[in-house]
Amino acid sequence: MRVVNNKGKKFRVPDATILRLPLYLDKLILLQQAGVKEVSSRQLATSLDIKASQLRHDFHYFGGFSKPGRPYQVDKLVPALEEIIGVDIPVPMIIVGAGHLGQGLANYRNFERLGFPLRGIFDVDPKLVGLEIRGVPIRPLSEMPGFVKEHGIKVGVLTVPVNVAQDVANQMIAAGVVGVWNFTPTDIRTPPQVIVRNERLAVGLMCLSFKTKRIGQNDELRQD
Amino acid sequence: MRVVNNKGKKFRVPDATILRLPLYLDKLILLQQAGVKEVSSRQLATSLDIKASQLRHDFHYFGGFSKPGRPYQVDKLVPALEEIIGVDIPVPMIIVGAGHLGQGLANYRNFERLGFPLRGIFDVDPKLVGLEIRGVPIRPLSEMPGFVKEHGIKVGVLTVPVNVAQDVANQMIAAGVVGVWNFTPTDIRTPPQVIVRNERLAVGLMCLSFKTKRIGQNDELRQD
DNA sequence: CCGTTCTTGTTAGGTCTTTGACAGGACCAA
DNA sequence: TTGGTCCTGTCAAAGACCTAACAAGAACGG
Numbered sequence: 354m355r356v357v358n359n360k361g362k363k364f365r366v367p368d369a370t371i372l373r374l375p376l377y378l379d380k381l382i383l384l385q386q387a388g389v390k391e392v393s394s395r396q397l398a399t400s401l402d403i404k405a406s407q408l409r410h411d412f413h414y415f416g417g418f419s420k421p422g423r424p425y426q427v428d429k430l431v432p433a434l435e436e437i438i439g440v441d442i443p444v445p446m447i448i449v450g451a452g453h454l455g456q457g458l459a460n461y462r463n464f465e466r467l468g469f470p471l472r473g474i475f476d477v478d479p480k481l482v483g484l485e486i487r488g489v490p491i492r493p494l495s496e497m498p499g500f501v502k503e504h505g506i507k508v509g510v511l512t513v514p515v516n517v518a519q520d521v522a523n524q525m526i527a528a529g530v531v532g533v534w535n536f537t538p539t540d541i542r543t544p545p546q547v548i549v550r551n552e553r554l555a556v557g558l559m560c561l562s563f564k565t566k567r568i569g570q571n572d573e574l575r576q577d
Numbered sequence: 578m579r580v581v582n583n584k585g586k587k588f589r590v591p592d593a594t595i596l597r598l599p600l601y602l603d604k605l606i607l608l609q610q611a612g613v614k615e616v617s618s619r620q621l622a623t624s625l626d627i628k629a630s631q632l633r634h635d636f637h638y639f640g641g642f643s644k645p646g647r648p649y650q651v652d653k654l655v656p657a658l659e660e661i662i663g664v665d666i667p668v669p670m671i672i673v674g675a676g677h678l679g680q681g682l683a684n685y686r687n688f689e690r691l692g693f694p695l696r697g698i699f700d701v702d703p704k705l706v707g708l709e710i711r712g713v714p715i716r717p718l719s720e721m722p723g724f725v726k727e728h729g730i731k732v733g734v735l736t737v738p739v740n741v742a743q744d745v746a747n748q749m750i751a752a753g754v755v756g757v758w759n760f761t762p763t764d765i766r767t768p769p770q771v772i773v774r775n776e777r778l779a780v781g782l783m784c785l786s787f788k789t790k791r792i793g794q795n796d797e798l799r800q801d
Numbered sequence: 802c803c804g805t806t807c808t809t810g811t812t813a814g815g816t817c818t819t820t821g822a823c824a825g826g827a828c829c830a831a
Numbered sequence: 832t833t834g835g836t837c838c839t840g841t842c843a844a845a846g847a848c849c850t851a852a853c854a855a856g857a858a859c860g861g
Contacts, residue, residue: 374787
């Protein structure tokens with residue numbers, strides 16, 4: 354992934370850095386809300402459990418956000434990162450599939466706070482259609498394509514049953530969605546210009562299990 | 578993280594490999610259920626969008642699971658990976674915080690299939706206590722420590738409000754939990770022998786946004 | 802029996818990522 | 832002013848990770 358930094362130079366931003374940018378932003382918004390005005394790379398890095406030099410290195414890809422001797426100003430850093438990540442202008446999204454997971458995500462307030470207002474929820478189940486979650490009504494799936502076109506929705510959350518995942522994704526993409534956040538435990542195939550992010554919840558659990566299993570077992574083997 | 582492989586040699590298994598093991602297992606279980614008996618590194622790797630050599634390299638840390646010339650046998654590979662990851666023996670877990678996200682996770686059937694049966698759900702809200710989710714009753718939070726001790730629970734899912742996250746986590750750990758799957762948007766501090774995995778849902782969304790933002794903008798910059 | 806075509810295990814080399822080190826700016830106190 | 836302390840941007844070296852390449856085993860057909 355390439356970007357142009359604020360000095361007009363072109364850089365290839367490593368994936369590892371991209372993955373950390375949201376962490377920085379998330380933490381900085383918390384600081385901002387707490388009234389903190391300035392933060393040093395060391396403070397921010399320590400709170401995220403990474404090295405300060407890595408944080409500065411990451412920022413360096415974008416030309417840096419301060420100057421030598423001056424710590425970062427939270428009120429400048431937040432909008433700068435928001436712009437880089439692409440949440441400076443709110444990114445409206447929809448949730449397709451209003452099962453328990455879909456409803457759970459619809460109730461998650463954090464998304465809105467970080468620039469992803471929920472605009473619509475869709476499901477085929479007539480018993481769910483008409484219900485409201487935090488003011489957003491659940492609409493019939495058949496209305497989804499029209500809704501996406503009309504509101505210019507670019508990001509869709511996929512929480513439908515596995516067996517219809519690919520079909521529903523196709524409909525979303527045909528209607529104009531370019532980013533799919535896939536919670537179904539299957540791979541979905543898409544045209545190359547569409548980004549899919551698979552959120553395999555069970556993977557997180559298994560990583561946890563791998564590590565906890567080795568605790569208390571044989572101390573000689575524990576080392577990470 | 579170090580392990581001993583099946584040839585008696587000690588290896589340091591890279592984090593990157595550990596992160597992929599659950600993906601392998603997940604895919605293999607799907608194949609197994611579909612009745613597939615054999616699978617080659619190329620087939621498996623392609624379906625996961627990685628290189629075959631990487632997959633073999635990963636397996637190599639554990640001594641390999643076949644021999645030159647013979648593809649992997651699904652029925653042998655699945656239990657072998659289960660044992661390595663630590664889900665050969667089911668890992669019972671609890672969910673603490675029965676809000677919408679907690680309920681959504683409690684309804685997610687996949688966990689059980691992968692070796693993580695849900696044994697208990699806890700919340701302070703009297704309106705929730707007594708409800709059942711898939712046969713598992715929601716119990717008062719005050720009963721959690723006793724329940725953890727009695728049932729030997731090692732893994733807990735944390736889906737409580739942010740402001741009580743640290744306090745509830747402390748209670749879980751004091752009762753014997755050694756793996757915390759943290760869904761709250763805050764860091765929780767724990768003793769070193771406890772593993773915490775932070776599941777920052779918003780981070781996934783922001784990564785998606787970072788990439789979709791650059792699509793269709795300036796094609797010269799798109800390259801990853 | 803031999804050649805072809807599939808495999809895996811193994812390793813060396815290249816690539817990506819992290820880290821430590823340092824130059825130089827800013828601020829403060831004496 | 833001077834010295835001390837904090838800070839960032841920058842880069843080179845070290846470390847972690849991935850990949851291409853290949854030896855060698857297995858299966859099959861002729």
